[in-house]
Amino acid sequence: MRSHHDMGGLPAGKVDRIEHDYADWERRVDAMGVVLSRKQLLTVDQRRRAIEALTPQAYDQLAYYERWVIALGQTLIQRGILTSAELAKKMLEVEKRG
Amino acid sequence: MAEPRFQPGEQVRVINALPLGHVRTPFYIRGKTGTIERYCGSFPNPEELAQMRDGLPAQPLYRVKFRQQEVWPDYDGSPNDVLEVEIYQHWLEKA
Numbered sequence: 001m002r003s004h005h006d007m008g009g010l011p012a013g014k015v016d017r018i019e020h021d022y023a024d025w026e027r028r029v030d031a032m033g034v035v036l037s038r039k040q041l042l043t044v045d046q047r048r049r050a051i052e053a054l055t056p057q058a059y060d061q062l063a064y065y066e067r068w069v070i071a072l073g074q075t076l077i078q079r080g081i082l083t084s085a086e087l088a089k090k091m092l093e094v095e096k097r098g
Numbered sequence: 099m100a101e102p103r104f105q106p107g108e109q110v111r112v113i114n115a116l117p118l119g120h121v122r123t124p125f126y127i128r129g130k131t132g133t134i135e136r137y138c139g140s141f142p143n144p145e146e147l148a149q150m151r152d153g154l155p156a157q158p159l160y161r162v163k164f165r166q167q168e169v170w171p172d173y174d175g176s177p178n179d180v181l182e183v184e185i186y187q188h189w190l191e192k193a
Contacts, residue, residue, distance in 0.1 A: 001116060002125040009126040009170065045148035049120035078150070 004056040026065040032072055042075050050074045099140045100187065102158040108134045109193035110162060112185060120148035123189045131193045132164035135182055143186065158187040 022030075036042035050071035054062070062070070076082040104110060114129035122144050138161055142153025166179040173179070 006125040008124045043144075043147045045120055045122075045144040046150060049148035052120060 111193040135161040135163040
C-alpha cells in the first residue's frame with residue numbers, strides 16, 4: 001500500500017509559500033546534518049528512511065526540523081555513536097534545566 | 099555501474115511494485131507508461147544508501163516523460179501537457 005509520506009496527487013490545501021525565519025535550534029539541527037554527511041555517517045536517503053518510519057500521526061504533527069532531530073538521533077544510535085541510555089540521560093538533564 | 103538499457107524516445111512502463119524500505123519512485127506514477135526523455139547518469143542506489151550500504155553498482159537514472167492525462171485520469175488541461183519524473187532503471191520495463 002501507499003506509504004503515508006508518499007502524498008503526491010492526494011487532495012490538499014494550498015502550498016504555504018511564505019519565507020520562514022529559522023530558530024537557533026533549527027540551524028543547529030541543520031548544521032548537525034551537514035557534519036554527519038561530511039563524516040559519511042548520514043546520507044539524505046538514510047535521513048528520509050528514518051523520517052518515513054515515523055507514525056502517520058507523528059509525521060503530520062512534527063515540524064520539519066523536529067523530524068530531522070528524530071532521524072539524526074536514530075542514525076547516531078544505529079551507527080553506535082550514541083546509545084539510547086546516553087540519550088535518555090542527556091534528555092533528562094536538559095529537562096531539569098527548565 | 100549497471101549498464102543503461104533504455105534509449106531516449108523508448109516507451110517504458112513503471113513497475114507497479116509496493117516494496118518495503120525507502121524508495122524514490124512516487125506512488126502515483128507506478129504502473130504508468132511514459133517515454134524516456136534522457137539518461138541522467140548513474141548513481142548509487144538510494145534504496146541501498148538508505149539502509150547504510152554503499153548502493154553499488156551505480157544504477158542508471160532516467161528522466162521519463164508522461165502525459166498528464168495518463169497520470170491523472172480526470173486531468174482537464176491540454177492533452178499535450180506532460181509531467182517528467184526521474185526514475186531508476188530497476189523500476190522500468192519496456193512498454
